[in-house]
Amino acid sequence: MSRRTRVIARTFVGHWVGALPKAWFGFAPRAARRAAFATATRCALEDLGPAFVKLGQVASVRPDLVPPEFVFEFEQLQDRVPPMPAAQIEAVIAREFGRPVDELFSTFDRKPVAAASIAQVHRATLACDVRPVIGEMMPAGTPVAVKVVRPGAARIIKADLAEARRLISRLDRFGLSKRIDAQALLEEFATSLASELDLRNEGRVSDRFAHDFRDDPYVMTPRIAWSHSSRSVLTMEYVEGWRLTEVDDAARGGVDAFHLALHGAEVFMRQVLVLGRYHADLHPANLFVTPDSRICYLDFGIVGTTEPAERVNIAQVLAATVYGDADRALCYSAELGLIVPEHKQQQVRERVGELMDRTLNVPGKPADVKGFATGFLSVMADARVPIPAGYGVLVKALVTVEGVARAIYPDIDITQSAKPFATRLIAAHMARPDRIAERLPAALRAALRELAS
Amino acid sequence: MTGVESVAEDQFMRFLAAWALVHETADEGWKAAVTRGADQEPGSMGAGPEAFVDGLSAMVAEEKERLKAALAAGEVAPPGSKIDLESKLDDLLFEVSELRGRLESMQASLDAVLAEGGEPEAG
Numbered sequence: 001m002s003r004r005t006r007v008i009a010r011t012f013v014g015h016w017v018g019a020l021p022k023a024w025f026g027f028a029p030r031a032a033r034r035a036a037f038a039t040a041t042r043c044a045l046e047d048l049g050p051a052f053v054k055l056g057q058v059a060s061v062r063p064d065l066v067p068p069e070f071v072f073e074f075e076q077l078q079d080r081v082p083p084m085p086a087a088q089i090e091a092v093i094a095r096e097f098g099r100p101v102d103e104l105f106s107t108f109d110r111k112p113v114a115a116a117s118i119a120q121v122h123r124a125t126l127a128c129d130v131r132p133v134i135g136e137m138m139p140a141g142t143p144v145a146v147k148v149v150r151p152g153a154a155r156i157i158k159a160d161l162a163e164a165r166r167l168i169s170r171l172d173r174f175g176l177s178k179r180i181d182a183q184a185l186l187e188e189f190a191t192s193l194a195s196e197l198d199l200r201n202e203g204r205v206s207d208r209f210a211h212d213f214r215d216d217p218y219v220m221t222p223r224i225a226w227s228h229s230s231r232s233v234l235t236m237e238y239v240e241g242w243r244l245t246e247v248d249d250a251a252r253g254g255v256d257a258f259h260l261a262l263h264g265a266e267v268f269m270r271q272v273l274v275l276g277r278y279h280a281d282l283h284p285a286n287l288f289v290t291p292d293s294r295i296c297y298l299d300f301g302i303v304g305t306t307e308p309a310e311r312v313n314i315a316q317v318l319a320a321t322v323y324g325d326a327d328r329a330l331c332y333s334a335e336l337g338l339i340v341p342e343h344k345q346q347q348v349r350e351r352v353g354e355l356m357d358r359t360l361n362v363p364g365k366p367a368d369v370k371g372f373a374t375g376f377l378s379v380m381a382d383a384r385v386p387i388p389a390g391y392g393v394l395v396k397a398l399v400t401v402e403g404v405a406r407a408i409y410p411d412i413d414i415t416q417s418a419k420p421f422a423t424r425l426i427a428a429h430m431a432r433p434d435r436i437a438e439r440l441p442a443a444l445r446a447a448l449r450e451l452a453s
Numbered sequence: 454m455t456g457v458e459s460v461a462e463d464q465f466m467r468f469l470a471a472w473a474l475v476h477e478t479a480d481e482g483w484k485a486a487v488t489r490g491a492d493q494e495p496g497s498m499g500a501g502p503e504a505f506v507d508g509l510s511a512m513v514a515e516e517k518e519r520l521k522a523a524l525a526a527g528e529v530a531p532p533g534s535k536i537d538l539e540s541k542l543d544d545l546l547f548e549v550s551e552l553r554g555r556l557e558s559m560q561a562s563l564d565a566v567l568a569e570g571g572e573p574e575a576g
Contacts, residue, residue: 097561098568133550200558207554211547226554230562323505420512 004163011047015040031069031378038073045077050117050153051160053077058189061280061302064392065185068377071396072370075283079116086110089120089148096230103127104228106141113145117157118196121147123238132223132237134210143238144225147199154197161190196301199234205277205300206236212275218263220294239296241288244407255293261409262417264295268401269421272304272394273311273318280304280393282400284407304393310336312425314394319422321372322415324361326353337388344383351379366413369402486510 019040020026023033045056059066060074090101090108101108105124114121124146130138138144168182195201203224213219220239228235247257264287271278279286281302288296306314313335320328326349330340340348359372373395380387387395405412490511497504 095569096565098565131553133554134547200555203554204551207551211544214543224554226557227561229558230565423509423512 002163004160005167008048008163008167012041012044015044015047030382034067034069035073038067038070041070042073042077045074049160050079050081051157052164053079054117054157054193055161055164055185055189058192058302059185061393061396062185062188062389063377063396064387064389065188067381068374071377072374072399075400081115081117083112083115083120084150086112086122088151089122092148092151093146093233096233097228105144105146108146117150118153118193119147119149119199121145124235126225126228126235130225130227132225133207134214135223138223138225138237144228144235145222145238146228147234147236149197149199149232154193157193161186161193192302198231200229200231202300203229203234203236205303206297208277209279209297209300212271212277213267216267218260218294219267220290220296222296222298239288239290239298241290241296244284244287244289244404247289247408255289255291257409258412260289260293260295261405261412262414264408265401265405265412265414265417266421267295268397269318269418272306272397273315273421273425276306276308276311278304278306278397280397282397282404284404287404289408304390304397306390306394310390315422315425318418319426321356322360322367322418322422324353324356326350326356333391336391338380338385338391340380340383340385344385348379348383348385352376355379360415366411367415369414370399373399483510487514490514 016037019036022028022036022039026033028036042056045052056074056077057079060071060077063071066074089112093101093104097104101124104127106127107125109123112120112122122145124144126138126140126142126144128140130142132138165183165186168186203226206221207224210221210223213221222236222239225235225237247255268278268282279297279300279302281299286297286299288298290296313332316332317329317336320326320332330338330345330349330352334340355372355375359375360367360369362368377387377392377395402412402414405414486507487510490507490509491514493504493508493511497508
């Protein structure tokens with residue numbers, strides 16, 4: 001066992017032992033026990049550094065791989081590291097473009113505006129005119145944010161990843177990691193890391209998002225300066241605005257917070273149910289509210305996709321959920337791969353129905369989507385029903401949309417935008433000629449039976 | 454006019470009257486549902502099947518007004534129309550711009566490689 005592996009093992013065991021009193025030495029109710037160990041695991045990941053923090057962040061959008069209490073605990077992980085000296089960042093830029101920084105940018109702020117484990121961001125201004133893929137020309141002097149991959153970041157993270165893999169295979173041998181699919185999580189992490197290290201992927205998704213929402217005056221993404229971008233450098237328009245945590249100032253500045261929050265939820269519905277591509281890594285740091293009342297989307301690190309056939313079923317599940325119909329929600333969930341064994345269906349249906357009444361249909365109170373999702377995932381975990389990957393990511397993304405909308409307007413009820421959106425989509429599906437042709441004979445037979453009786 | 458013809462005409466008129474009555478009743482029902490739906494508080498659509506139908510009727514009425522406005526402004530595009538083609542052209546232009554972006558980024562990387570290794574000899 002290498003020294004680093006011993007450190008990793010010791011850190012996890014130390015925190016888990018520390019959590020035992022909170023978990024009443026294993027005698028606390030199941031949810032409280034899981035919550036205590038989730039907090040301990042989050043602290044261990046923070047202590048072990050950037051690679052593990054990123055691993056936890058990947059886990060935080062995968063309720064199909066880790067229990068719900070861990071998913072929501074890992075949301076709090078902040079990928080922040082001390083900044084790297086500007087000279088090293090400037091060296092990366094010069095190497096990537098074969099030109100010194102002052103030829104590319106007329107000003108370059110040596111103090112970063114953000115520093116995370118994989119990349120850090122500096123403010124600069126363009127030295128020449130740049131034509132973006134979407135939107136108007138960016139003339140020389142346009143303020144930009146230059147995101148640069150930290151040299152050596154990949155090597156350090158990959159080394160830790162290899163150690164974690166070795167440790168997990170040992171734990172697997174003893175059957176200690178059966179509640180968390182750690183191997184799948186590590187695979188997912190390796191894939192997402194490879195994608196994140198090539199910043200061009202993020203730029204492309206951002207451009208595609210801007211194209212998808214070109215007719216929406218309330219949504220924006222920064223324009224990308226491709227002539228100033230490469231695998232390790234992404235140059236994008238610098239967007240002035242408020243982070244979601246500072247939205248009180250925005251409201252005072254005349255932004256219509258209620259409208260923006262509701263619209264933010266609608267944007268998500270449109271991504272999932274109409275376009276088939278959605279930002280699956282939303283959190284308050286990835287969103288800005290601009291002074292002209294627009295929502296600016298940043299950091300397209302994790303993107304989820306939905307197939308056309310899935311979208312109608314998702315709309316059906318969504319509509320059934322927001323209208324409190326547990327039977328229908330579970331029926332269409334099965335179409336999406338969430339299969340509840342027959343002998344457990346009655347019990348699961350009752351628990352989901354109670355949960356809907358408690359969280360989504362309380363008179364006089366806005367729906368609590370997060371409360372419902374946590375409870376729903378717990379019901380499935382208790383019934384040992386595996387959550388399909390796409391389903392889990394979507395549930396988590398919906399919860400995050402609620403969190404984001406509430407950061408803009410605390411009393412918002414996102415089901416108010418989900419209801420009409422899902423209803424319209426289902427109506428459109430029902431009105432499709434092939435669907436009508438399929439249903440018409442049966443409807444006519446039923447009508448004739450009614451007339452004859 | 455024979456007696457048979459008169460009876461047939463009466464029945465036909467009766468049929469049309471019944472059809473008009475059904476239409477009128479449905480129209481009144483529809484208008485009442487739209488009014489009830491428009492008066493609903495946010496969130497009341499989930500209160501039961503009737504509330505749902507009222508809310509849905511109000512939504513359909515709103516959509517109808519939007520459709521009327523769009524038709525009046527000539528914005529509704531049948532497949533193959535100018536607007537439909539414009540949308541396809543828009544998608545195609547995006548693909549081309551995206552490709553240009555990729556080429557610009559590749560050109561920047563190529564320039565860097567050439568600068569590192571020295572410019573290749575001409576010819």
